[in-house]
Structures are given as C-alpha cells and as structure tokens.
Amino acid sequence: MSVPDRPVRRYSCGVAYMRPILTSRQHPLVKRLAGLQLKKIRKETGLFLIEGPKLLQEAISAGLAPEVILAIPELAGSWADHPAYQPVSLDVMAKIASTDTPPPVLAAAPIIDRPLPANADLIVFLDDLQDPGNLGTILRVAEAAGASQIMLSPGCVDPYNPKVVRGTMGSLFRLPWRQVDDTVAALATLREAGWQIVATTLDAPVRIDRMTWGDRVVLLIGQEGRGLSEACREAATAAVSIPMRAPVESLNAAVATAALLYEVWRHRDYRGAVPSP
Numbered sequence: 235m236s237v238p239d240r241p242v243r244r245y246s247c248g249v250a251y252m253r254p255i256l257t258s259r260q261h262p263l264v265k266r267l268a269g270l271q272l273k274k275i276r277k278e279t280g281l282f283l284i285e286g287p288k289l290l291q292e293a294i295s296a297g298l299a300p301e302v303i304l305a306i307p308e309l310a311g312s313w314a315d316h317p318a319y320q321p322v323s324l325d326v327m328a329k330i331a332s333t334d335t336p337p338p339v340l341a342a343a344p345i346i347d348r349p350l351p352a353n354a355d356l357i358v359f360l361d362d363l364q365d366p367g368n369l370g371t372i373l374r375v376a377e378a379a380g381a382s383q384i385m386l387s388p389g390c391v392d393p394y395n396p397k398v399v400r401g402t403m404g405s406l407f408r409l410p411w412r413q414v415d416d417t418v419a420a421l422a423t424l425r426e427a428g429w430q431i432v433a434t435t436l437d438a439p440v441r442i443d444r445m446t447w448g449d450r451v452v453l454l455i456g457q458e459g460r461g462l463s464e465a466c467r468e469a470a471t472a473a474v475s476i477p478m479r480a481p482v483e484s485l486n487a488a489v490a491t492a493a494l495l496y497e498v499w500r501h502r503d504y505r506g507a508v509p510s511p
Contacts, residue, residue, distance in 0.1 A: 253319075253320065253321070254321070255307060255321040255322060255323060256304075256320065256321070256322045256323065256326050257322075257323040257325070257326060258326070259325065259326060259329045261326075263302075263320075264322075264326050264329055264330060266279070267283070267302075267304070267330045267342055268329050268330045270282060270283045270330075270342060271283070271332050271396055273392045273394075273395070276345065276392070276394050279342075280344055280345050281301060281342045281343065281344060281345065282342070282343065282345055282394035282396075282399065283330070283332065283340060283341070283342060283396050283399065284298075284300070284340060284341045284342075284343055284399065285331055285332065285333065285337045285340045285396065285399070285400060286337040286338075286339065286340070286400070287311075287313070287337070287338065287339050289399070289400065289403070289404060290303070290313075290339060290340070290341050292403070292404030292407060293341070293343060293404070293407050296404070296407035296408050297407075298343045298344070298346065298407055299343065299344070300316075300318050300341035300342065300343045301318060301341075301342050301343060301344065302318050302320055302341065302342050303316050303318045303319050303320065303339060303340075303341045304320050304321075304322045304326075304327065304330065304339065304340050304341065305319060305320075305321060305322070305338060305339040305340075306321070306322065306323070306324055306327055306338050306339075307321040309338035309339070310338070310339065313339050318341070324336065327340070332396035332397070333396075333400075345394060346407070347412070348408075348409070348410035348411070349410060350382065350383045350410055350412075351382055351383075351410065353382075354382035354383055354450070355382055355449060355450045355451070356380060356381045356382050356450075356451050356453075356495075356498060357381065357382055357383050357384070357385055357424070357429070357451070357452045357453070358372065358376050358381050358383075358384050358385070358452075358453050358455060358491060358495070359385045359386075359387070359420075359421070359431075359452050359453065359454050359455065359466070360372065360384065360385070360386050360387065360390050360455050361387050361390075361417065361454060361455060361456050361457060361462055361463050361466045362387050362389035362390060362456075362457040362460070362463065363386070363390045363391060363455065363457060363458070363487060364390075364391055364457060364458060365391065365458055365487070366391050366395045366397035366398045366401065367397060367398075367401055367488075368458065368486065368487045368488045369390070369391050369393060369395075369398045369401070370397065370398045370399070370400065370401015370402045370406075371401055371488035371492075372384070372455070372487070372488050372491045372492075373393070373398070373401075373402040373405045373406055373409060373411070374401065374402050374403050374405045375488070375491065375492045375495060376405070376409060376491070376495060377405040377408060377409045378405075379492070379495035379496050379498075379499045380495075380499055380502075380505065380506055381409065381495060382410065383409070383410040383411060383412070384409060384410075384411035384412075385411070385412060385413075385414055385420065385452075386411065386412070386413040386414065387413075387414060387417045387463075388413065388414065388415060388416070388417065390413065393406060393411060393413075394406075417463070417465050417466065417469075418465050418469065421452070421465075421466065421469035422469065424452055425469060425471065428450065429448075429450045429451070429452050430447070430448030430450060430451050430452065430471055430472060431452045431454065431469055431470050431471045431472070432445070432451060432452065432453055432454060432470060432471070432472045432473065432474055432494075433454045433462055433466060433467055433470035433472070433473040433474075434453070434454065434455065434456070434462070434473070434474055434475070434476065434490060434494060435461070435462065435467075435473050435474075435475060436475060436483065436484065437475070438473035438474050438475040439475075440472070440473065440474050440475070441474065441475055441476075441477050442474045442475070442476055442477075442493065442494060442497045443477075443497060445472070445474045445497075445501075447497075447498050447501045447502075451498055453491070453494050453495070453498070454466045454469075454470060455487055455490065455491050455494075456487070457487075458486075458487050474494075476490060476493050476494070
C-alpha cells in the first residue's frame with residue numbers, strides 16, 4: 235500500500251498520528267515512542283522498540299505484528315508499503331532511537347509471551363544479570379546451542395532493553411523466556427519436577443567436560459560481579475567449574491554461558507545442529 239495523499243488518522247501507544255511525515259520532536263507519538271527506552275513506559279504500553287531493518291524483518295518473520303513502523307522516507311524502501319508505515323524526519327528518528335546513529339527504520343511492537351515447550355530439556359537461569367550486552371549475547375548463543383528457555387530472576391536487566399534487543403539479533407523473538415517473581419520458588423518447582431540444577435562455581439571439583447549431564451538440565455548463571463546468590467547455590471543439585479589457565483580467575487557471564495551450553499550440547503551429540511556443508 236502506498237502512502238495516501240490524504241491524511242489517515244491512526245493510533246499507536248494510545249496516541250493519534252497522521253501518515254504525512256512527522257517532523258516535530260514534540261509530537262505526542264514521538265515523545266511516547268522515545269519513552270520506550272525506559273522500562274516503566276514499556277510496561278505501561280506493552281510495547282518495545284525494534285531498531286533497524288534486519289531486526290525488524292526478523293521480528294515479523296517470528297510472528298510479531300508492529301503497531302507502527304517509522305522510516306526516513308528516502309530510506310524506507312519496501313517498508314513504505316506496510317500498513318503500519320509512518321514517515322518521519324531524520325531529527326525525529328534520532329529522538330526516538332537508542333543509538334548515536336539513528337537507523338533508517340524502527341518499529342514499536344507488542345511485548346510477547348512464549349511458553350516453555352512441552353519437550354524442554356535445557357534451561358538457562360540467569361541470577362540478577364545486570365549487563366544488557368551480556369543478556370543479548372546469552373539469548374543469541376542459547377538459541378544457537380539448543381536451549382529450550384531462558385529464565386530470569388526478578389533482579390535481571392529487562393530483556394526488552396534496546397541494547398538487549400539489538401544484541402540478540404532476533405533470538406529474543408524466537409526463544410521462549412520468562413522473568414520469575416521468586417527465584418527460590420521457581421528453582422524449587424524445577425527441582426521437584428526432576429530437573430538437574432547445575433551451579434557454576436570456581437571451586438567446584440567437577441569440570442564441565444567430566445560432568446554427568448542429566449536429560450533435563452538447568453544451568454545457573456550468576457551476576458557479573460557477585461556470582462551466584464546463596465539462594466541459587468542452595469537450590470543446585472550439582473556444581474561444575476570451567477577450567478582456566480592462570481592468572482585468569484573468572485570469565486564474562488556470556489562467555490561462561492556459551493562454554494556450558496556447548497558442553498551440554500556436545501554431550502548430546504549436537505542434536506539438531508545444521509549439517510556441515
């Protein structure tokens with residue numbers, strides 16, 4: 235559908251807007267979308283930002299339906315034919331975008347809920363992870379290595395933080411995840427259901443390559459600075475360590491998660507991997 239000559243009134247975030255190009259930073263829609271950089275506004279509206287054409291295409295391919303798509307007219311390309319298209323000036327795009335260099339297109343889409351699949355066998359539980367970059371990388375590597383779901387403690391960074399969304403490269407739209415209300419209760423439920431809950435600690439006597447991995451595994455990943463909380467340590471049914479050469483004493487949370495995930499997957503003979511060319 236091409237951009238109509240006459241204004242068409244639409245609504246996004248509860249705010250009316252028109253198809254003619256938006257140039258004012260003070261327009262209610264612009265201010266509301268710029269607010270989606272904040273967790274509070276994302277929670278109020280039920281929307282989050284998707285920045286860049288590739289990420290937007292990944293979202294749509296995963297079944298998300300953008301409520302509004304903003305694009306700079308001369309860079310809009312085929313997005314100008316989308317029913318949710320709204321042309322904006324570069325200045326307006328810069329106001330809304332979370333990056334120093336604004337993308338040619340961005341969108342606001344509804345927050346989604348993907349339930350844990352019935353055949354789940356590998357969960358990554360993140361304990362108060364704070365760094366958006368780490369969470370984005372973990373979501374991406376978790377999907378690549380066959381994790382069934384990501385679980386986040388109440389104190390974790392918001393998965394819809396713009397930096398997290400960009401870092402996942404689309405995995406956020408496909409991999410089931412949920413933020414629990416109570417860490418102790420969530421892990422107790424998993425333990426009672428027969429899941430092997432594995433803590434990663436520096437002093438664990440068992441290395442990851444010598445671990446006897448169960449059929450259903452929960453990997454506990456601690457906060458960047460503090461490590462695992464006492465609640466997570468007490469909930470664990472086993473503990474492993476990742477071998478390192480001196481003088482290195484610890485690994486980035488995303489790197490440690492990747493090492494664990496691929497070790498579990500190796501134990502499962504890389505089931506589901508894309509065949510090598």
